[in-house]
Amino acid sequence: MPKNLASIVCTLTHRSSVSLTRASLFKFAGLLAGVFVLASVSLVYLAHDLDRKEEVESAFYTQKAMQSLEKSLRSTVKDYAFWGDAYKHLHTEVDPDWAFVRQNIGPTVYKDFGFQGLFVVDDVNRTVYSVVKGELKTVEVAEWLGQSITPILDKARAGAETETPTTVFINVNGVPAVVAAAAITPGTDPTVVPDDRQPSVLIFVDVLNSTKLALIGNDFGVDRLQIASAGEAGSASLLPLGDGGVAGTVHWKSSKPGLRLLGIGLPLIGIAALLVCLMVWTILRRTTAGAQALDASYASLQSSQNALATSEARFRDVVEASSDWVWEIDAGWRLTFLSERFEVVTGLSREAWVGATIDDLLCTELGTLSQWLSIPNRRPDISVQCRYVDPQGRERITRLSARAMTGGGFRGTATDVTEEVEARQRIEFLSQHDALTGLPNRTRLREFLDGKLNALPTLEQPLIMLSLDLDRFKPVNDLLGHAAGDAVLNAVSSRLADCVRDGDLVARIGGDEFVLILTDISSQDEVETLCRRLIDSIERPIAIDEQEVFVSVSIGISMAPTDALEAAELLRYADIALYEAKSAGRNTWRFYAGDMNARIIERRRLESDLRFGIKHGELRLHFQPRYRIADGQMVGAEALVRWQHPERGLIPPDTFIPIAEESGLIIALSNWVISTACRCAAQWPENLFVSINLSSTEFKRGNLVERIQKALHDTRIDPARVELEITESVMLEDAAGAMEVMRTLKRLGVRIAMDDFGTGYSSLSYLRTFPFDGLKIDRSFLNRLGESEDDNAIILAIVGLGRALSLTVTAEGIETAEHLQLLKAVSCDEGQGYFLSRPLEVEAFDALLERLGHTGSTSNA
Ligand code: C2E
Ligand code: CA
Ligand code: CA
Secondary structure (H helix, E strand, O other): OHHHHHHHHHHHHHOOOHHHHHHHHHHHHHHHHHHHHHHHHHHHHHHHHHHHHHHHHHHHHHHHHHHHHHHHHHHHHHHHHHHHHHHHHHOOOOHHHHHHHHOOOOHHHHHHHHOOOOEEEEOOEEEEEEOOOOOEEEHHHHHHHHHHHHHHHHHHHOOOOOOOOOEEEEEEEEEEEEEEEOEEEOOOOOOOOOOOOOOOEEEEEEEHHHHHHHHHHHHOOOOOOEEEOOOOOOOOEEEEEOOOOOOOEEEEEOOOHHHHHHHHHHHHHHHHHHHHHHHHHHHHHHHHHHOOOOHHHHHHHHHHHHHHHHHHHHHHHHHHHHEEEEEEOOOOOOEEEEEEHHHHHHHOHHOOOOOOEEHOOOEOOOOEHHHHHHOOOOOOOOOEEEEEEOOOOEEEEEEEEEEEEOOEEEEEEEEHHHHHHHHHHHHHHHEEEOOOOOOHHHHHHHHHHHHHHHOOOOOOOEEEEEEEEEEEEHHHHHHHHHHHHHHHHHHHHHHHHHHOOOOOOOEEOOOOOEEEOOOOOOOHHHHHHHHHHHHHHHHHOEEEEEEEEEEEEEEEEEEEOOOOOOOHHHHHHHHHHHHHHHHHHHHOOOOOOOOHHHHHHHHHHHHHHHHHHHHHOEEEEEEEEEOOOOOEEEEEEEEEEEEEEOOOOOEOHHHHHHHHHHHHHHHHHHHHHHHHHHHHHHOOOOEEEEEEEOOOHHHOOOHHHHEEEHHHHHHHOOOHHEEEEOOOOOHOOOOOHHHHHHHHHHHHEEEEEEEEEEEOOOOHHHHEEEOOOOOEEOOEEEEEEEHHHHHHHHHHHHHHHHOOOOEEEOOOOOHHHHHHHHHHOOOOOOEEOOOOOOOOOOOHHHHHHHHHHHOOOOOOO
């Protein structure tokens, strides 16, 4: 380049004779002209290329931004729609209290994600739930969007089977918006029975107003991303959204680095060319004059040399003005040139690096840089991403473009892209991690799992999946607020992470649901040890403000290859095992077993049979008389429900009450029990009361008091003749709520007894603080009577305690005369049991009352 030209000039002057000089000068001028033209052309080409690349790149990132937006919307709608609870509360029935008031799918969708619209459309395409900008509304989704969305609904429902949500760009009042829709399905929740209606659809609408677009653009490094106006129609920086741009077009500002380069470079070349022309003209005139040909031309050439030096300096300025640095290597990969910017950008010394091989300076992801440069037919417009270590020891990333030089070797530019790459990695991280706990989310879990399963786990090196669900987490959220709930989740997350090894994965996949993937464990014993450790660690109290919060965890375990080799199946099996662990009393773990699935299907069948049975009068109520022990007088009876199943015969309550509790059928069932019991008892002699069992789940639904009140009113029974039996689980789950409900119940005039006393561990304190009228000693104590002195002593103590607290003590499960004798000896108030009377059908019970009335006797025992 310029250096070589200068040496030509020198050679010329040494061989000087007028004619020779002149001829050479013409050649030289031609050459110079050629050089300038070439320089200008390459500058224009370079600038054009730079702009084009920038354009392509920004278009690429804009498109990426839109795709990522759609993807994140899809995964969000998916998380909400393929969820058993959503199915129960937004499809089976629409429960705005659950969805909006308790913020399961409500205002947070706007607050956290900025989705302006949230809708649920039912099976006949009516909008049944609308939240607009975080506020509950009654507006049809089509009306709000100003267009029909039937095709979107169809597509969302078509994806129900494969749990695939759909997204589409549309235009809402001139503003583009993304609509994400997914059919609501039970997900992997084995407790939900899908009905035959076509699924409801959950819809999120993300309106891309200018602020939002600008934010999205920022994340992807696209400058001033906005809705395109009519004036920008011809611009290149446009991206139509939706099919054929129906949703509108977005526009961004391209930085046009080439244009800037031209702005500086072309005038400089122009000036240099002008100078050289002037110089040549002067030389020519002088040679024609012929006088001091040699000297003059020598002198002119001297000045032209100066001009060249100037122009060289200007070229250098141009190169140095750009933020990139320029490099050159010889055929042996050694650096022969590094521009000054090299030092500024990299902080490395030019002196130290010129002469070293380029492979020592830079490395690529795929191999050495020399390997990349040697790729045959490598396209010169493709750049490569390289890494180097700066003087502070930090890894930096640079994008390198290279062109082969004719004489061998390469030259090119290098752009620092460290920040850009880091920003992109951050976005990637955010899309794969849970914002609250920083743990991997469902997306990351799926990726990790697929990767591990592709490596085909073996029996010796299995893949273990633990599905975890916190017990008693909901009350924390409800009573202490969401901030406390978040703190608990964070504490749990870090405890879980502490329990596993480095290569394992802990993911949070839902409110209080976590999944652990372990690959370093081979025996069942080790898994159980780990489960023990996890449970112990979670059980430790969590300090929140001045309080200590206790949660526990249930764990379901599935393994590959033993149970399955598919991610979705493993997840489902782990969930089934989790469900078993919860049924087994929580705070424990279960391995998946083939028959669990069958058991769950069996349970579901029972559940749907029960739903039918309650409606069609298959329930029966038996009454078991209760007697005063001192004189054998009958004082009342406990109502015990049974189910007359058309195929299976009479089913005891222990089999179907838990199913009713889990499916929510307990309310309908209990309503029937309460009203039937009150109606029957209203016909009994006035001195007999009826005792009704309540389930702890009923306490949590708000309307227990109203239901009891209604039954009392409808049957006109004296409330003093009604006793409600509750177990201590009621107080364990939500003591404050239980206290409130019990006080209100007492105001109605009914009595309350604690059932199954002695089976829990904290009953004593509850007895003292809650408004109980009586307690029933669990029948397991009587069963063991005589076996151990301890149990005798316990019964004695309980009776004493009852007396101290003025409670009526009832012993359950009196099976022998000895039992009765013993209870009499300790002055237990009341008793019931097979020895006195089994639970009786209504007719038999009425007959018993009849006999009592006639004979005046009080006991049939
Ligand atoms: P529970 O409240 O402890 O009811 C007493 C159970 O002990 C009854 O079983 C009764 O038949 C049985 N039993 C009575 N005397 C004796 C005896 O001398 N020896 C023995 N071994 N057992 C005796 P059942 O009817 O099968 O009820 C089981 C449980 O189901 C009840 O336990 C109660 O927790 C629940 N349950 C029954 N009916 C209802 C109801 O209407 N609503 C709710 N929520 N739960 C109910
Ligand atoms: Ca009972
Ligand atoms: Ca009992």
